[in-house]
Amino acid sequence: MTELLTWDDQTAQSLQLPLLSGAAREHGIEVKMALLNSLQQQPGSQIYMPFEDYMQFCLYQTGLGYYSSGLHIFDEDGDFITSPSMGKLFATSLAEAIAPTLIAFDGHIVEFGAGNGALAVELVEALVARGCDIKQYTIIELSPTLMQRQQQVVAEKLPTQQAMFVWQDSLPVDNELSAVVIANEVLDAMPHCRFKMVDGAPKLLSVVARDKQLSLDFCKTLSSQQSELLAPWLTYWQEDNIALPEGLESEYSPYMPGWLNAIEQSLDTGMLFLVDYGSVAREFYLPQRLGGTFICHYKHFAHEQALLYPGMQDLSASVDFTAVAHFGLAAGFELVGVTTQAAFLTSVGMLDDVAKQQRQQQMDNKLSDEYRLLQETKRLLMPGEMGERFKVMLFGKNISDDIYEQISGFSHQEISDQL
Ligand SMILES: C[S@@+](CC[C@H](N)C(=O)[O-])C[C@H]1O[C@@H](n2cnc3c(N)ncnc32)[C@H](O)[C@@H]1O
Numbered sequence: 001m002t003e004l005l006t007w008d009d010q011t012a013q014s015l016q017l018p019l020l021s022g023a024a025r026e027h028g029i030e031v032k033m034a035l036l037n038s039l040q041q042q043p044g045s046q047i048y049m050p051f052e053d054y055m056q057f058c059l060y061q062t063g064l065g066y067y068s069s070g071l072h073i074f075d076e077d078g079d080f081i082t083s084p085s086m087g088k089l090f091a092t093s094l095a096e097a098i099a100p101t102l103i104a105f106d107g108h109i110v111e112f113g114a115g116n117g118a119l120a121v122e123l124v125e126a127l128v129a130r131g132c133d134i135k136q137y138t139i140i141e142l143s144p145t146l147m148q149r150q151q152q153v154v155a156e157k158l159p160t161q162q163a164m165f166v167w168q169d170s171l172p173v174d175n176e177l178s179a180v181v182i183a184n185e186v187l188d189a190m191p192h193c194r195f196k197m198v199d200g201a202p203k204l205l206s207v208v209a210r211d212k213q214l215s216l217d218f219c220k221t222l223s224s225q226q227s228e229l230l231a232p233w234l235t236y237w238q239e240d241n242i243a244l245p246e247g248l249e250s251e252y253s254p255y256m257p258g259w260l261n262a263i264e265q266s267l268d269t270g271m272l273f274l275v276d277y278g279s280v281a282r283e284f285y286l287p288q289r290l291g292g293t294f295i296c297h298y299k300h301f302a303h304e305q306a307l308l309y310p311g312m313q314d315l316s317a318s319v320d321f322t323a324v325a326h327f328g329l330a331a332g333f334e335l336v337g338v339t340t341q342a343a344f345l346t347s348v349g350m351l352d353d354v355a356k357q358q359r360q361q362q363m364d365n366k367l368s369d370e371y372r373l374l375q376e377t378k379r380l381l382m383p384g385e386m387g388e389r390f391k392v393m394l395f396g397k398n399i400s401d402d403i404y405e406q407i408s409g410f411s412h413q414e415i416s417d418q419l
Helices: 002-014 022-038 051-060 089-105 118-129 144-157 224-239 256-266 321-331 341-347 350-363 367-381 383-387 401-406
Strands: 046-050 108-112 136-140 165-168 177-184 193-198 201-204 206-210 213-217 249-252 267-279 295-298 301-303 314-316 334-340 390-397
Touching: 002 022, 022 051, 046 051, 051 193, 051 206, 051 314, 089 108, 089 118, 089 177, 089 267, 089 341, 089 350, 089 367, 089 401, 108 118, 118 136, 118 144, 118 177, 144 165, 193 224, 201 224, 224 321, 256 267, 256 321, 267 321, 321 334, 321 390, 334 341, 341 350, 341 367, 341 383, 341 390, 350 367, 367 383
Parallel strands: 108 136, 108 177, 136 165, 177 267
Antiparallel strands: 046 206, 193 201, 193 249, 206 213, 267 390, 295 301, 295 314, 334 390
C-alpha cells in the first residue's frame, strides 16, 4: 500500500517538505485509497474528476478531508495561522465595529466556518465586555469534526454563555433572519474550478487517475453542471469588461454566487462581513499571475502541488473581490464598503487598544506579552503580511439610515471605486 505514496514522497523530498510517517502516513494512504475508489479506477483506464470535486473531497470528505478528519491545522504546529488564532486583537476590533449595530439585528450573530472556534469565543468575550446583549450566536459549519471542536472550546471558555450558541450545517431558508453574519477566511476554502483560456474559452482542469497515479489535465469537456455553474462567471467577466488573455490559468469559485444568494434570501435585515485574502479583478487576472492564485499549505510551507498529500494539506485560492461585489449585488445586497484589513482595523481603533495593552504590560513588566502583542499587530497590519493582502467587504440588507451612520471600519480608506 505504501507505494500509493511514492509520488508524494518524491515530490515532498523535492520541495524539502517532511515525509508522512506513523499514523499520518496510514491516514495519507487511507485518503488516497478512498480517493482512487471514488474515482472508480480500473487498471489501465483513465478516470477524470473535476478539480472542484477533488478539492471538495480533499477538504471536506467525511472523516478523511483536511477540515473533517480532526487534523491539527490552525496554529504554529499546524499548516497556517488565521487572524483570530494569533491573539485577540482581530476579534476585539471586529467587536468594536459590530457593537453599536448589534441591537438592530436582534442581538444575533451568525458565523460561517468557525474553524477552531477562536473568533467565536474572542468576539463574544469582547462584545460582553462592551455591555452588548447577545441573544444568539449561530455557527454554520460544514465539518462535523470542527463543529465538535468548537463545541468543546465554547464549553470550556464560555461556560456561562454556552446556551446562546447554536450549530447548524446550513442557513435556514426562511427570509426572516435578522443578524450580523461573519465569514473569516471561508471564501478561500470553498472548492474552486481551475481553468486555462484556450481559443478564447475556459477549459477546466480535472484530476486524472491512471494505474493508481494521479495527474492533472485541462482536456475534459464540461458537464452540464459545470456549464451551469460557469455561466454566471462568463456573464460577470463580460459585464465587468474583464479580459482573460489566451493561455491565462486562473480559478473561479463555482458555489460562491449561490452561497451569497442563500444568505441574502435568509435575511430580512442584516450585515455580512467577509474577510479574506484576495484582490480586485484588475490585479487578480494580471498577466503576471498567468498561473492563477491556487495555493497549497503544508506545515507553513506554501507550494503549488495540488496532488500532494490529498486530505493532509490545505488547498485554497485568493478571492476576486470584484466578483464577490458583483454576485453580492446581483443577489440583492447593498455594498456598504470594502477596504484593506489594515485600514479596517485601524479605522475601528485597534492601535488605541494596542497602546493601552502595551502600557499595562510595561507597567506589569510582562515583556514577553508585549513582544507577542507587537508581533500580532505587525502580522495583522503590515502590507507584506495580512494588512494589504486581506480585504474586508461589508454587505447590508434593509439597513436603516441611523444604523448606517454607526458603521465604522471604512473611514480611513474605502476602495469600492477600484473594484
Ligand atoms: C480557513 S478555515 C477559517 C476558520 C476560521 N474562520 C478562522 O478564521 O480561523 C475555513 C473554515 O470554513 C469552513 N467552511 C468552508 N466552506 C463553508 C461553507 N460553505 N459553510 C460553512 N463553513 C464553511 C471550513 O470548514 C473551515 O471551518
